[in-house]
Amino acid sequence: MPCLAMDVRGVNVGGKGSTQYVVKGSQKEFPRELLEELKIICQDNISVDYDERYIHGKPQNSFHKAVNIPDVIVYPRSEEEVSKVVNLCNIHKVPIVPYGGATSIEGHTLSPHGGVCIDMSLMKTVKALHVDDMDVVVEPGIGWMELNEYLEPYGLFFPLDPGPGASIGGMCATRCSGSLAVRYGTMRDNVISLKVVLANGDIVKTASRARKSAAGYDLTRLMIGSEGTLGLITEVTLRLQKIPQHSVVAMCNFPSVKDAADVAIATMRSGVQVSRVELLDEVQVKAINIANGKNLPESPTLMFEFIGTEAYAREQTQIVRKIVSEHNGSDFVFAEEPEAKKELWKVRKEALWACFAMEPNLEAMISDVCVPLSHLGDLISRSKKELDASPLVCTVIAHAGDGNFHTVILFDPSQEEHRREAERLNQFMVHAALSLEGTCTGEHGVGTGKMKYLEEELGVEALRTMKKIKSVLDPNNIMNPGKLIPPHVCF
Amino acid sequence: MPCLAMDVRGVNVGGKGSTQYVVKGSQKEFPRELLEELKIICQDNISVDYDERYIHGKPQNSFHKAVNIPDVIVYPRSEEEVSKVVNLCNIHKVPIVPYGGATSIEGHTLSPHGGVCIDMSLMKTVKALHVDDMDVVVEPGIGWMELNEYLEPYGLFFPLDPGPGASIGGMCATRCSGSLAVRYGTMRDNVISLKVVLANGDIVKTASRARKSAAGYDLTRLMIGSEGTLGLITEVTLRLQKIPQHSVVAMCNFPSVKDAADVAIATMRSGVQVSRVELLDEVQVKAINIANGKNLPESPTLMFEFIGTEAYAREQTQIVRKIVSEHNGSDFVFAEEPEAKKELWKVRKEALWACFAMEPNLEAMISDVCVPLSHLGDLISRSKKELDASPLVCTVIAHAGDGNFHTVILFDPSQEEHRREAERLNQFMVHAALSLEGTCTGEHGVGTGKMKYLEEELGVEALRTMKKIKSVLDPNNIMNPGKLIPPHVCF
Numbered sequence: 012m013p014c015l016a017m018d019v020r021g022v023n024v025g026g027k028g029s030t031q032y033v034v035k036g037s038q039k040e041f042p043r044e045l046l047e048e049l050k051i052i053c054q055d056n057i058s059v060d061y062d063e064r065y066i067h068g069k070p071q072n073s074f075h076k077a078v079n080i081p082d083v084i085v086y087p088r089s090e091e092e093v094s095k096v097v098n099l100c101n102i103h104k105v106p107i108v109p110y111g112g113a114t115s116i117e118g119h120t121l122s123p124h125g126g127v128c129i130d131m132s133l134m135k136t137v138k139a140l141h142v143d144d145m146d147v148v149v150e151p152g153i154g155w156m157e158l159n160e161y162l163e164p165y166g167l168f169f170p171l172d173p174g175p176g177a178s179i180g181g182m183c184a185t186r187c188s189g190s191l192a193v194r195y196g197t198m199r200d201n202v203i204s205l206k207v208v209l210a211n212g213d214i215v216k217t218a219s220r221a222r223k224s225a226a227g228y229d230l231t232r233l234m235i236g237s238e239g240t241l242g243l244i245t246e247v248t249l250r251l252q253k254i255p256q257h258s259v260v261a262m263c264n265f266p267s268v269k270d271a272a273d274v275a276i277a278t279m280r281s282g283v284q285v286s287r288v289e290l291l292d293e294v295q296v297k298a299i300n301i302a303n304g305k306n307l308p309e310s311p312t313l314m315f316e317f318i319g320t321e322a323y324a325r326e327q328t329q330i331v332r333k334i335v336s337e338h339n340g341s342d343f344v345f346a347e348e349p350e351a352k353k354e355l356w357k358v359r360k361e362a363l364w365a366c367f368a369m370e371p372n373l374e375a376m377i378s379d380v381c382v383p384l385s386h387l388g389d390l391i392s393r394s395k396k397e398l399d400a401s402p403l404v405c406t407v408i409a410h411a412g413d414g415n416f417h418t419v420i421l422f423d424p425s426q427e428e429h430r431r432e433a434e435r436l437n438q439f440m441v442h443a444a445l446s447l448e449g450t451c452t453g454e455h456g457v458g459t460g461k462m463k464y465l466e467e468e469l470g471v472e473a474l475r476t477m478k479k480i481k482s483v484l485d486p487n488n489i490m491n492p493g494k495l496i497p498p499h500v501c502f
Numbered sequence: 503m504p505c506l507a508m509d510v511r512g513v514n515v516g517g518k519g520s521t522q523y524v525v526k527g528s529q530k531e532f533p534r535e536l537l538e539e540l541k542i543i544c545q546d547n548i549s550v551d552y553d554e555r556y557i558h559g560k561p562q563n564s565f566h567k568a569v570n571i572p573d574v575i576v577y578p579r580s581e582e583e584v585s586k587v588v589n590l591c592n593i594h595k596v597p598i599v600p601y602g603g604a605t606s607i608e609g610h611t612l613s614p615h616g617g618v619c620i621d622m623s624l625m626k627t628v629k630a631l632h633v634d635d636m637d638v639v640v641e642p643g644i645g646w647m648e649l650n651e652y653l654e655p656y657g658l659f660f661p662l663d664p665g666p667g668a669s670i671g672g673m674c675a676t677r678c679s680g681s682l683a684v685r686y687g688t689m690r691d692n693v694i695s696l697k698v699v700l701a702n703g704d705i706v707k708t709a710s711r712a713r714k715s716a717a718g719y720d721l722t723r724l725m726i727g728s729e730g731t732l733g734l735i736t737e738v739t740l741r742l743q744k745i746p747q748h749s750v751v752a753m754c755n756f757p758s759v760k761d762a763a764d765v766a767i768a769t770m771r772s773g774v775q776v777s778r779v780e781l782l783d784e785v786q787v788k789a790i791n792i793a794n795g796k797n798l799p800e801s802p803t804l805m806f807e808f809i810g811t812e813a814y815a816r817e818q819t820q821i822v823r824k825i826v827s828e829h830n831g832s833d834f835v836f837a838e839e840p841e842a843k844k845e846l847w848k849v850r851k852e853a854l855w856a857c858f859a860m861e862p863n864l865e866a867m868i869s870d871v872c873v874p875l876s877h878l879g880d881l882i883s884r885s886k887k888e889l890d891a892s893p894l895v896c897t898v899i900a901h902a903g904d905g906n907f908h909t910v911i912l913f914d915p916s917q918e919e920h921r922r923e924a925e926r927l928n929q930f931m932v933h934a935a936l937s938l939e940g941t942c943t944g945e946h947g948v949g950t951g952k953m954k955y956l957e958e959e960l961g962v963e964a965l966r967t968m969k970k971i972k973s974v975l976d977p978n979n980i981m982n983p984g985k986l987i988p989p990h991v992c993f
Contacts (some may be wrong), residue, residue, distance in 0.1 A: 015940035143767050143876035195553040197714055199723070200691055213963040220871040222904045223688055224941035225677040225727055226985060227948060227956055228968045232690070232723030236716055253773035276634050282744035282810075284775075319773075320821075323814045330811075381712040413713045450715035457718060465718055472704040476975065477719045483974040484967065495718060 041082040041125065044377050045103045049085055049127070052095045056086035056133060067110060067128045068121070070173070074376045074424060074433070075118035081108060081128035088133050090206060090214060090245040097489075100127055104487045109239035111181025112154060114174045116377055117458030119185060119238055124491040129243060131180055137161055138246065143250045146220065148202055150221025151180020151244045158249075167251040173454075176502035180244045185456035186236030190359070193279075193412030194286040194318075195252060197454065199235050204247035207234050210485040220248055227262060233480075238456055239491035241484050255318035258286070259328045261345035261350040263335050264310045268292060268395060268407070270339045272313045272388030277334045277409035278315075279384060283327045285412060287316035289359050292395065292407035295366075295419075299358055302368035307358065308342060312409065313456060314359050366419045370404060373421040376433040380444035381415040381453030390447055391414060394440050403432055415453035416444075442467075463498040475502040517970060520772045532573040532616065543586045547577035548625060552862065558601060558619045563665070565867045565915060565924070566609035566951060570631070572599060572619035579624050581697060581705060581736040588734060588980075589703025591618055595978045600730035602672025603645060605665045607868055608949030610676060610729055614984040620734060622671055629651055630735065636742045637694055637711065642671020642735045645656055649740075658742040664945075671735045676947035677727030681850070684770075684903030685777040687808075688945065690726050697724050697737035701976040711739055724971075729947055730982035732975050746809035749777070749897035750819045751843040752836035754826050755801045759783060759886060760900070761830045762802045763879030766902035768825045769806075770875060774818045776903060780808035780850050783886065783898035784858075786910075786987035792850055793859035798849065799833060804902065807851050853899050857910045861895055864912040868926040871935035872906040872944025881907060881938055885931050896921055907935075933958075953988040966993040 050057055058064070059082070068080025082105075087093045100107050106126030113120050122128060135152035142165055149158060155177055159168050172189040173182060181187075181204065188197035195201065204218040207230075217230035234242055265271040268290070271433055275288050291299075291312045313335070317327040325347075331341050346352045366375060382390050391407060398405035398418060409416040420436050422429040441464050442449045451457075451464035468476055478500045482487075503869040519757050541548055549555070550573070559571025573596075578584045591598045597617030604611050626643035633656055640649060646668055648658050663680040664673060672678075679688035686692065698721075708721035725733055731828065759781070759832040782790075782803045791798055804826070809836040816838075823834050837843045857866060873881050882898060889896040889909060900907040911927050914918040924927060932942045932955050942948075942955035956966055969991045972979075 066954045134914070141874060141876060143771065144874040145771065146874070186720070188714055192714060196687075196691070199720065200687070209963075209967065213966070215963045215967055216961050218519065219936075219941045219959055220874045220939040221906075221935075221941040221944065222875070223679055223683060223872050223944045225943045225945050225947040226952065226959055227727070227964070228732075228971060229690065229720075229723045229727050230964060232720045233971075236718070236720050242721075256773065280634065280636065280744065282747065319814075320817060321816055323810075326811060326813055344529070359766065370640065381714050383632060383635040383637070383711045384713070385632060415712075415714055439593055444712075445710075448711040450710045450712040450717045452716045453714045455715050456716040461717065468710055470707050470715055472700075472706045473708065473718070473721060476700065476706055476721060479974045480719060480724075480971055483970045501804060 023467040033492065041265070042103050042105065045099055046083060046104060048099050048208065049083060049096060050239055052089060052092055053085045058084045058172065067130065068123060070118055071422055072114050073116035073118060074374055075121060077121055078428035079125050081122040082125045084128045084130055085502060086130050086133045088166055090208065093129065093243055093245050094208045094212045094214055094387055096127065096129060097208050097210065098491050099183070101210050101212065101487055102490060105491050106489050108260050108491055109180070109184065109243050111151065111178035111184070112176045114177045115123065115181060115185055115456060115458060116461035117452070117456050119456060119458040121459060123459070131178065133476050134245070140165065142167070144220070145253070146248055147251055148246060148248045151178060151181055151183070151247055153179050155179060155182065163249065163254070166254050168199070168254050169249055170252045171198060171201060179249070183244050183247055184238050190287045190289055190410055190412065191290055194284060199232055200233055201250045202231055202247060203250055204248040205231050205234050205244055206374045207242035207244055208258060209242045209491050210487065214245070215242065236456070238458065240481060240495050241490060243490070257300045257319065257321040258352065259324045259345050259347050260316045260355045261311060261315040261317070261328055261331065261343065262338045262355055262358070263343040264308045264312050265340050266310065268311045268391045271313050271386040272411060274313060274335055274338045274340060275387065276384050277338065278331055279412055281330060281334060283330050285315055285327070285331070286318045287314065287380070288410070288412035289314045290407070290409040290411040291362060292406070295362055295406035298365040298369045298406055299362060302365035303361065312382055313356070356396070362406070363419060366421060370421045374424050375436055376420040376422060378418045378420065378437045378440045379414065379452050379455040380414070380440055380449055382444050382447045382449030384414040386449065387411060389413045393443050394418065397436060397439050401432060401436055403429065403436070405436065413453065414449070457495045459494055462495065465497055471500070474500040527726055532900055533594045533596065535594060535866065536590060537574060539590050540574060540587060540805060541956030543583055544576045544578060547579065551576045551666070555619070558621065561609055561612060563605050564607035564609060565865055566612060568612055570616050572613040573616045575619045575621055577621050577624045581699065584734055584736050585699045585703045585705055587618065587620060588699050588701065591980050592701050592703065594979055595980060597980050597983050598734070599982050600671070600675065600734050602669035602675070603640065603667045604980040605668045606672060606676055606949060607945060607948050608943070610947060610949040610985060612950060614950070622669065625736070630729040631656065631787065635656070635711070637739055638742055639737060639739045640670055642669060642674070642738055644670050644675065646670060654745070655743065657745050659745050660692070660740055661743045662692060670738050670740070674726050674735050674738055675729050677945070679945040681778045681780055681901055683901065683908065684779055690723055692741045693722055693726055693738060694741055696722050696725055696735055698733035698735055700733045701978065701981050705736070706733065727947070729949065729986045730840060731972060731986050732981060748812040748815045749843065749971070750808045750815045750836050751846045752806040752808070752819055752822065752834065752839050753803060754831045754834040754848055755799045755803050755847070756831050757801065757828070759802045760879040760884045761877035762804050763882060764831045764904060765804060765826055765831060766878065767875050770828065770903055772821060772825060774821050775820070776806055776818070777809045778805065779901070779903035781898070781900040781902040782850065782853060785895070786853055786897035786899055789856040789860045789897055790853065793856035794852065805846070854910060857912060859896055861912045865915050865929055867911040867913060867927045869909045869911065869931045870906070870946040871931055871940055871941050872904065873935050873938045875905040877938035877940065878902060878907065880904045881934055881940070884934050885909065885981060888927060888930050892927055894920065894927070896927065904944065905940070948986045950985055953986065956988055962991065965991045969993055
């Protein structure tokens with residue numbers, strides 16, 4: 012692993028594309044020759060401006076501290092440019108950090124070793140839409156919300172809904188999902204094929220455009236969730252879905268989180284194909300009441316979405332209504348009219364925002380664990396005992412149909428004891444999930460934040476296997492180093 | 503790569519477990535020391551009997567010729583035994599060939615370099631069933647049909663249906679699917695976690711039992727479809743489905759294959775969630791008529807299955823009935839009663855058997871390609887021109903909802919010109935599929951048969967990447983050598 016700048020400051024005379032770049036105070040200077048070569052490739056789309064590098068180096072959506080910033084930022088316009096940039100960085104053994112929507116929250120876009128940040132925001136073209144095949148070929152910089160705007164006139168949509176601003180490339184890299192995963196699966200299930208630039212600059216096509224294939228190793232899935240540590244995604248072929256003909260949104264309350272979790276289990280076992288099952292605890296509902304001036308019952312709450320034909324969506328609603336009533340549920344309300352549905356979903360959609368509204372001066376540490384569904388009630392009950400006893404305000408939001416559970420822990424990052432307590436709670440939940448056959452991250456990824464839990468979850472043999480794969484595809488360890496594979500793993 | 507016996511004959515004095523094993527005529531003898539060590543591990547569950555080795559070395563379900571047979575067969579009873587066997591073979595640099603139900607048809611279980619055949623038939627326990635989580639943990643030797651018998655009392659089933667006799671481990675190894683993949687996905691989508699023995703004997707757990715995870719590289723998917731060339735599967739956690747409350751089976755005819763394919767597209771685009779859409783051409787229907795004494799209209803035929811609640815299955819049936827009538831379809835019949843449904847599905851289920859009944863002295867070469875759905879009509883039309891003009895009898899069966907297309911080419915393997923013509927037709931279809939953005943194998947896998955097409959499909963960069971991964975996980979190339987990665991690929 013190259014030991015690069017830990018305290019790099021670039022002095023940029025002449026703005027973007029200047030040749031007056033000087034690196035000061037580095038343990039090892041950023042190679043001037045590489046900078047010149049990058050400028051030839053990227054022309055005006057390169058920056059060594061301190062503020063720009065600072066913004067790219069500082070996590071905007073997470074509690075992780077940045078210990079360094081990138082030395083250079085490039086904004087490639089094509090796969091060919093990406094390949095040339097990566098190949099040059101490999102020759103010079105300089106790290107690269109792929110940069111998408113920067114909405115990830117486990118430190119994926121940090122630049123602990125400086126290097127070249129490759130910002131994909133100029134590559135956001137829809138390259139081909141195949142309406143009959145229900146697939147689309149896009150560049151990685153496009154956002155999922157932009158893509159869905161593009162697709163709407165065709166009656167199609169892409170069914171993953173992480174935070175606003177997330178880009179398709181980043182969503183592939185972190186194996187993201189969201190509230191619709193219970194119906195449509197995660198990023199793993201919705202990507203048909205990728206094009207990826209490897210550390211040596213090779214451009215690899217991972218699969219054909221066929222829906223099914225048994226042709227060789229599943230390089231598509233190997234890249235999805237590899238967080239830029241194996242390759243940089245330059246093209247994505249996505250599976251699309253038809254916009255449902257009809258949908259119903261429903262909400263109901265429970266005396267305990269366990270009752271709510273039991274309904275999630277019974278719903279899944281009934282064969283009803285819900286498109287969303289979201290759980291909010293009473294603290295989260297309270298936050299929503301405060302933020303939105305609402306008067307919702309402050310008790311554990313489930314929200315559902317049912318889709319399909321009108322008759323089917325209604326039939327499902329009634330089946331679940333019955334399940335709810337059998338598990339101490341109450342206040343079952345549902346909506347079919349667009350405005351009423353929007354109003355109901357607002358409750359879930361603005362949950363995180365409501366937390367900040369309740370505590371405007373605090374930051375959020377968001378935990379993300381996932382367990383087999385039968386353990387969800389147990390996990391939430393155990394966690395809530397700990398959360399409720401903490402001096403910090405903590406809310407619970409779960410994609411309950413998948414057993415995926417988030418806690419929003421509100422804390423003041425400037426107060427060391429706040430940070431320690433938030434980290435203790437996060438760690439408590441991860442260990443609880445791991446003791447219940449679960450994972451330390453259901454959808455947010457590993458980044459730098461979850462590395463320390465991987466060995467407990469998967470065992471050292473799995474990590475050694477990952478490290479071997481990384482070492483053979485990226486022998487100089489230039490691809491997003493310091494992420495995903497714990498540093499202590501060797502083989 | 504070790505150069506092992508190309509003409510091995512074992513003389514087995516004393517039956518199973520004998521120490522009198524002698525290898526004759528080998529380029530390199532099977533290490534006597536290894537044999538002794540294997541006997542200590544496997545006790546009575548080892549064989550060097552010629553007939554037993556011959557049966558294991560000869561493909562029972564494919565047209566591929568065996569050029570060699572394994573030197574030894576072991577029947578491990580536990581993961582620990584598998585680990586010890588593989589580790590020993592690695593030390594001695596002797597190839598291993600994993601052996602499941604042996605129903606694969608691309609030569610996956612051939613032993614071109616002799617070595618140790620690891621027959622998994624003694625490892626078929628159901629280790630844990632989690633009804634609330636709708637998952638099951640099994641050993642790899644269990645068959646999918648046995649598993650479904652076990653699951654039926656719980657109202658659950660595993661929704662993949664390859665050939666009878668296929669084992670779960672083998673299904674993972676070849677990334678198989680079947681007629682239900684259009685609804686439930688392939689093996690890729692239905693495995694939660696694996697345990698795998700690597701070449702060095704390491705036992706790797708690829709994932710937790712949680713439904714969703716973003717914790718590191720997707721080793722599960724890397725192993726699925728790797729055909730025993732990266733590791734040997736010793737445990738599988740499978741996602742299960744609820745047995746549908748109700749189902750409807752329907753059948754209809756079309757003047758052309760293109761009309762039938764257009765209906766498959768329109769059905770998928772309608773948002774109707776069919777569980778099966780199968781296409782048979784007029785030659786296949788004719789074979790069924792001859793074999794079963796039926797009188798079905800000998801024209802391109804689509805068969806559907808609709809599942810869900812009674813109301814939903816019926817509603818879907820009527821939506822598709824309308825689509826069919828808009829695309830020149832006729833004779834739309836459907837059945838809801840168990841006996842009537844069984845009778846209808848028999849048509850599809852016994853398709854291959856009907857081919858053999860029509861031509862009892864011939865073997866079948868079954869091609870397996872897959873294209874984006876919009877190209878299926880074109881692919882079948884092009885292929886049928888070639889097939890109909892051939893002196894060989896060829897039928898068409900397609901999993902039409904996925905764009906997955908099989909041709910059964912009946913030929914006499916003892917006639918060289920028959921074999922050449924069958925191979926020419928197979929090759930024609932693969933090239934046609936590749937020219938239509940498709941894959942050389944939708945579900946049967948690569949084995950030895952499809953290696954020659956991978957570079958055209960994926961490019962040399964993808965194959966180099968696969969070879970690198972193989973080389974770092976299996977540096978002595980002992981894991982099912984000679985399969986999946988074309989021999990000419992190097993890096």
